[in-house]
Amino acid sequence: MRLYNRFGAMVFETTDLSKGWNGRYKTIDCDIGTYFYLLEFTCPFQKEKLY
Numbered sequence: 291m292r293l294y295n296r297f298g299a300m301v302f303e304t305t306d307l308s309k310g311w312n313g314r315y316k317t318i319d320c321d322i323g324t325y326f327y328l329l330e331f332t333c334p335f336q337k338e339k340l341y
Contacts, residue, residue, distance in 0.1 A: 292328045295320070 293302040293311055301315040313320055332338045 291330075294326045294328070296324045296326075301325070 291302075291304055292300055294300050295315075301320060302311040328340070330338065330340050
């Protein structure tokens with residue numbers, strides 16, 4: 291999963307399903323606003339998915 295701010299800068303990335311975003315970029319709290327996410331995963335017996 292990758293999380294981007296409205297300007298297209300990536301603010302969070304993980305491949306660990308148990309890890310979530312804490313609302314910070316490095317050590318600074320992110321502003322309230324619009325964020326976009328990209329999910330990339332593979333399901334059993336299916337092709338890779340991208341949302």
